[in-house]
Amino acid sequence: MRILTYFFALCLLVSPAPARAECGGDFNAFVSDLKTEAVAKGHDPASVDRFFAGVRKDPAVLKADRSQGVFQRPFLDFSCRLISQNRIDNGQRNARKYDAVFDRMEAEYGVPRGVLLAFWAFETDFGAVQGDFNTLNALVTLSHDCRRPALFRPQIFAALELFEAGDFDPVRTTGAWAGEIGMVQMLPRDIIENGVDGDGDGKVMLKTSAPDALLSGAKMLQSLGWQAGQPWLQEIRLPQGFALETTGTDKTRTVGDWKTMGVTARSGTLAADDLRASVLLPQGAGGPAFLAYPNFNAYFEWNQSFVYVLTAAYFATRLEGADRYDAGQPANGLDGAQMKQLQTRLQALGHDVGKVDGILGAKTRAAVQAEQMRLGLPADAWPTPALLNAL
Incomplete structure (x- = not known):
C-alpha cells in the first residue's frame, strides 16, 4: 500500500488531480465544485449540467438526520415497536407469493428468506413506504453537511452513472432521507455493484419489482460477507x-x-x-x-x-420459525438524558464512546462493561441508574 501511495504521489506531481469538493461553505459553490469534479472524472459536461440543474439543499433531510431518537430505545421496546403480528403475517404471505424468487436467492447467494423478509419489512413495509425525499437533493445535502460527507459524497457520482445509463431521474427519483432507493433501500453505488434483474425484463427496478429488490439485497449481503449455510x-x-x-x-x-x-x-x-x-x-x-x-x-x-x-x-x-424471545426481567435502564450524562462521564474517564447522543451503541456498551468490572458490578454492559450514580 505504501509503495502504491508513493507512486501515486509522483503521478500527482505530473498531473494534478482536480480540487475535491469540500463540505460546508456556500452550497452553490459546493455544487459547482461537484460539477467540475464530475467532468474531471470523465463525465460529459452537458450530462453533468442536466444532472445537477435543479439540485437544492433540503432542510428536511438534515432534520431527519438529526432526529433518530428511536435508536435510543432499549431492545425490548424497539423490537416490540418494529415487530407486529401484521408484519409477521405479511412476511409469511410474501414468502409464499415470491417462493420461487426466494428459492433462487437462497440457491445463488446463500441468504435465507427470513433475512431479506425482515429487511424488506423494516425498510419499507414490504414496499409500501419507500420515502418521498428527492434522492439527489438528499445525497448532495448530506455531502455538503460536514457530519458524514465521506459516506454520501461518492454516492452522488454513482447516481450520476445511473443517470447516464437511464436508470436515475434527478427530478423524479425519490427514496429515504439518507439517499437509499427501492424496496430494500439501497444506495446508488450498491445498486451499480449489486443490482440484479430478478424478473428478466432487462432492467433493475428496485422501486417497483420485488424480485429485483430481493435478489439485489441478497447479492449485496453476500458481498458484505454473508456465508451460505451458516446461522446468524x-x-x-x-x-x-x-x-x-x-x-x-x-x-x-x-x-x-x-x-x-x-x-x-x-x-x-x-x-x-x-x-x-x-x-x-x-x-x-x-x-x-x-x-x-x-x-x-x-x-x-x-x-x-x-x-x-x-x-x-x-x-x-x-x-424462519423461531419462538418469541424470553423477555426476562431486565433491570431498569436509563432514559435519553441519563444516557447522555453517562456518556459524558465515561468520556471524562477516558473512554471512547463516540458521539454523546444518548444511544447505547457498541462503544458505549464496551465502556460500560469496563467500568462495571472496575467497580465490581455485574459486567453485563447494561447501564443502570446504580452505575450512573456510582460514576
Missing part, C-alpha cells in the same frame, strides 16, 4: 454464575467453548463447535440472551445501529 443469531440460555465479562460483540469464542461454559440453546441445538460466536445481552443479565454467529457481522455493514441490527436479525429468526 440464536436465542440461548445462560447458567447461574455465567462470566458476564465474556459477553459483547467485541468478544468471541468457539461454540464448543460456550458449551463448556454452560451455554445452551433455548430451542434446537447450537451450531458446530468450531464456529466462533459472541454472547449478546442487549438488556443485561436479566433480559434475553443471544448467540451471534459470524453472519451477524454482515448486518453491521447494512446498518450501524446495534438495536436495529439485533432486531432485524432476531425478526429474521422469527420469520
Whole structure:
C-alpha cells in the first residue's frame, strides 16, 4: 500500500488531480465544485449540467438526520415497536407469493428468506413506504453537511452513472432521507455493484419489482460477507454464575467453548463447535440472551445501529420459525438524558464512546462493561441508574 501511495504521489506531481469538493461553505459553490469534479472524472459536461440543474439543499433531510431518537430505545421496546403480528403475517404471505424468487436467492447467494423478509419489512413495509425525499437533493445535502460527507459524497457520482445509463431521474427519483432507493433501500453505488434483474425484463427496478429488490439485497449481503449455510443469531440460555465479562460483540469464542461454559440453546441445538460466536445481552443479565454467529457481522455493514441490527436479525429468526424471545426481567435502564450524562462521564474517564447522543451503541456498551468490572458490578454492559450514580 505504501509503495502504491508513493507512486501515486509522483503521478500527482505530473498531473494534478482536480480540487475535491469540500463540505460546508456556500452550497452553490459546493455544487459547482461537484460539477467540475464530475467532468474531471470523465463525465460529459452537458450530462453533468442536466444532472445537477435543479439540485437544492433540503432542510428536511438534515432534520431527519438529526432526529433518530428511536435508536435510543432499549431492545425490548424497539423490537416490540418494529415487530407486529401484521408484519409477521405479511412476511409469511410474501414468502409464499415470491417462493420461487426466494428459492433462487437462497440457491445463488446463500441468504435465507427470513433475512431479506425482515429487511424488506423494516425498510419499507414490504414496499409500501419507500420515502418521498428527492434522492439527489438528499445525497448532495448530506455531502455538503460536514457530519458524514465521506459516506454520501461518492454516492452522488454513482447516481450520476445511473443517470447516464437511464436508470436515475434527478427530478423524479425519490427514496429515504439518507439517499437509499427501492424496496430494500439501497444506495446508488450498491445498486451499480449489486443490482440484479430478478424478473428478466432487462432492467433493475428496485422501486417497483420485488424480485429485483430481493435478489439485489441478497447479492449485496453476500458481498458484505454473508456465508451460505451458516446461522446468524440464536436465542440461548445462560447458567447461574455465567462470566458476564465474556459477553459483547467485541468478544468471541468457539461454540464448543460456550458449551463448556454452560451455554445452551433455548430451542434446537447450537451450531458446530468450531464456529466462533459472541454472547449478546442487549438488556443485561436479566433480559434475553443471544448467540451471534459470524453472519451477524454482515448486518453491521447494512446498518450501524446495534438495536436495529439485533432486531432485524432476531425478526429474521422469527420469520424462519423461531419462538418469541424470553423477555426476562431486565433491570431498569436509563432514559435519553441519563444516557447522555453517562456518556459524558465515561468520556471524562477516558473512554471512547463516540458521539454523546444518548444511544447505547457498541462503544458505549464496551465502556460500560469496563467500568462495571472496575467497580465490581455485574459486567453485563447494561447501564443502570446504580452505575450512573456510582460514576
